[in-house]
Amino acid sequence: MTQxxxxxxVPCAVDLTVSELPSxxxxxxxxxxxxxxxxxxxDSEATSEGESAESASGFAGFGFSEALLKTLDAKGYKEPxxxxxxxxxxxxxxxxxxxxxxxxxxxxxxxxxxxxxxLDGRSNTPRVLVLAPTRELAMQVADSFxxxxxxxxxxxxxxxxxxxxxxxxIHALKxxxxxxxxxxxxxxDHMRQGTLDTTGLRSLVLDEADEMLRMGFIDDxxxxxxxxxxxxxxxxxxxxxxxxIRRLSKRYLREPAEITIKTKDREAKRIRQRSITLxxxxxxxxxxxxxxxxxxxGVIIFARTKAxxxxxxxxxxxxxxxxxxxxxxxxxxxxxRTVDRLRKGTVNILxxxxxxARGLDVDRIGLVINYDMPFDSEAYVHRIGRTGRAxxxxxxxxxxxxxxxxxxxxxxxxxNQSIEPMDIPSNAExxxxxxxxxxxxxxxxxxxxxxxETSLLQELIQRVGQExxxxxxxxxxxxxxxxxxxxxxxxxxxxSWLQTPLRNDRRDDRRGDRGRDRRRPxxxxxxxEDNMTRYRVEVGHRDRVKPGNLVGAIANESGLxxxxxGRIQIFESHSFVDLPKGMPEDVFNALxxxxxxxxxxxxxxx
Ligand code: AMP
Numbered sequence: 001m002t003q004x005x006x007x008x009x010v011p012c013a014v015d016l017t018v019s020e021l022p023s024x025x026x027x028x029x030x031x032x033x034x035x036x037x038x039x040x041x042x043d044s045e046a047t048s049e050g051e052s053a054e055s056a057s058g059f060a061g062f063g064f065s066e067a068l069l070k071t072l073d074a075k076g077y078k079e080p081x082x083x084x085x086x087x088x089x090x091x092x093x094x095x096x097x098x099x100x101x102x103x104x105x106x107x108x109x110x111x112x113x114x115x116x117x118x119l120d121g122r123s124n125t126p127r128v129l130v131l132a133p134t135r136e137l138a139m140q141v142a143d144s145f146x147x148x149x150x151x152x153x154x155x156x157x158x159x160x161x162x163x164x165x166x167x168x169x170i171h172a173l174k175x176x177x178x179x180x181x182x183x184x185x186x187x188x189d190h191m192r193q194g195t196l197d198t199t200g201l202r203s204l205v206l207d208e209a210d211e212m213l214r215m216g217f218i219d220d221x222x223x224x225x226x227x228x229x230x231x232x233x234x235x236x237x238x239x240x241x242x243x244x245i246r247r248l249s250k251r252y253l254r255e256p257a258e259i260t261i262k263t264k265d266r267e268a269k270r271i272r273q274r275s276i277t278l279x280x281x282x283x284x285x286x287x288x289x290x291x292x293x294x295x296x297x298g299v300i301i302f303a304r305t306k307a308x309x310x311x312x313x314x315x316x317x318x319x320x321x322x323x324x325x326x327x328x329x330x331x332x333x334x335x336x337r338t339v340d341r342l343r344k345g346t347v348n349i350l351x352x353x354x355x356x357a358r359g360l361d362v363d364r365i366g367l368v369i370n371y372d373m374p375f376d377s378e379a380y381v382h383r384i385g386r387t388g389r390a391x392x393x394x395x396x397x398x399x400x401x402x403x404x405x406x407x408x409x410x411x412x413x414x415x416n417q418s419i420e421p422m423d424i425p426s427n428a429e430x431x432x433x434x435x436x437x438x439x440x441x442x443x444x445x446x447x448x449x450x451x452x453e454t455s456l457l458q459e460l461i462q463r464v465g466q467e468x469x470x471x472x473x474x475x476x477x478x479x480x481x482x483x484x485x486x487x488x489x490x491x492x493x494x495x496s497w498l499q500t501p502l503r504n505d506r507r508d509d510r511r512g513d514r515g516r517d518r519r520r521p522x523x524x525x526x527x528x529e530d531n532m533t534r535y536r537v538e539v540g541h542r543d544r545v546k547p548g549n550l551v552g553a554i555a556n557e558s559g560l561x562x563x564x565x566g567r568i569q570i571f572e573s574h575s576f577v578d579l580p581k582g583m584p585e586d587v588f589n590a591l592x593x594x595x596x597x598x599x600x601x602x603x604x605x606x
Contacts, residue, residue, distance in 0.1 A: 034190075047493065062114075072148075091233075091235065105261050131205070160252045206221060271395065283399055300367075373401075434491075526565060537577055537596075541573075543598075
């Protein structure tokens with residue numbers, strides 16, 4: 001907003017506080033809308049137009065055609081949502097716009113309606129291009145455009161995405177399309193081949209820009225933006241605004257109006273959410289480690305079946321925890337007693353199924369562990385809502401197997417928050433946590449007020465000290481040993497399994513024998529083949545990297561054929577790649593800086 005708008009003026013901000021979204025089909029929560037746009041004559045017109053539309057009910061007053069108003073009426077839309085109210089006047093004026101908003105706020109209609117309304121007359125080439133991160137979103141947005149264009153039967157909308165037949169897309173493009181909605185890769189392919197003509201493009205929308213960044217499409221998006229005609233309108237929507245998206249917006253958008261739809265600090269925001277990617281076989285050990293390292297007052301562990309609740313509870317009991325179980329087999333009166341014990345703190349860990357824990361309301365739950373992935377995002381939201389209650393903060397940790405990782409994005413969208421990856425706690429972390437707890441207990445004991453027993457204990461200490469001629473330090477140490485008990489204070493067991501590479505089994509289906517080879521556990525610890533060197537690269541599961549990404553990027557950059565790239569092992573935050581020996585220095589340097597999924601490989605010899 002530092003540039004000067006050609007038509008004049010000082011930047012100004014208009015704040016709108018709207019207490020409720022208008023439609024029942026949209027989430028019913030408080031939102032806060034900020035519209036920032038340069039003030040000019042045209043702007044004040046836009047603002048007053050917007051304001052009068054607000055006071056008049058519905059969609060009238062934004063300059064929409066009768067046909068569109070009828071379509072909206074038929075769809076049952078009565079009031080524009082806050083983001084629509086803010087975006088319509090800006091986009092109807094042809095202005096660029098940056099909107100920070102989630103799915104479910106009505107953002108598709110916020111850009112689709114004005115862009116459709118501005119499509120006057122006919123054209124032989126597309127006039128609106130929408131880029132979306134996934135095939136599903138592209139189809140959804142295209143369907144919305146088609147529905148909103150019902151009053152304009154001559155308008156053609158086409159979705160183009162990877163994985164579907166290229167030729168039929170070319171035919172459709174040749175027949176004439178007004179609005180194209182596509183994924184960046186496929187759109188770029190069509191542009192390169194000359195089958196998608198962008199010379200007549202008037203508006204480009206980047207939908208869910210942060211998702212496109214996360215999925216590694218940002219270079220494609222920039223390439224597409226670089227090909228756009230000079231005179232065009234760019235609209236960018238993103239749920240979050242990472243620096244890369246801000247940079248993109250600065251570079252390609254001109255004097256954009258800015259709209260932020262902030263959901264009010266909801267329950268979920270008070271809950272720190274993390275996920276651990278692990279194999280099923282490691283879940284019990286990982287659970288024990290998490291319970292040691294993440295100290296939570298009151299823990300609920302969610303498991304998918306009754307049988308799993310019992311297995312988990314038994315193994316935790318064997319490890320010395322006080323555990324209760326809540327599943328469909330537990331009779332009602334016993335359930336109430338269990339919840340009461342949890343509330344009072346006589347039991348600290350509850351292992352439950354979703355149904356049994358429905359509505360459970362215990363303030364002191366500090367940690368929820370999703371031992372199994374929930375069936376859907378609704379179940380996840382319900383589960384994590386058992387913590388962070390009564391204004392407190394809480395933690396939620398999700399166990400995911402490599403196969404399930406692809407569903408984490410859905411959960412993140414449902415809670416509107418990222419679920420940070422975390423590693424299974426190591427021996428060092430557990431030991432640190434044990435020492436911290438011991439220190440706390442010692443400090444608390446030292447702070448305890450004296451009572452009748454205190455003088456007895458003092459007498460005892462003095463006697464033992466005199467009998468064995470011990471210093472105060474030696475006595476204190478002996479007392480600490482008593483408090484620690486017979487079990488070793490520190491863990492030192494084998495933790496090499498924590499480093500076992502995690503494989504996404506799905507990719508092996510596509511990689512044929514070479515992929516299957518890599519899955520064989522007996523081969524995992526093998527050193528590289530004689531003619532190969534093992535390299536470490538700094539991308540891993542947390543970046544959602546797949547072997548295909550690494551093979552593609554390295555092959556492109558180094559000129560190696562894909563089949564010459566050897567074994568790939570992916571870990572949480574790094575990976576190992578076996579490459580032919582004797583890599584030239586310039587290739588090595590290029591690979592160091594090479595970005596995969598927006599992270600530099602920073603390749604080093606392992
Ligand atoms: P979106 O955020 O674009 O994914 O939209 C969420 C849902 O709200 C979609 O099912 C839209 O059809 C619907 N919707 C969008 N705007 C309105 C509105 N003004 N009134 C009622 N429903 C709407």
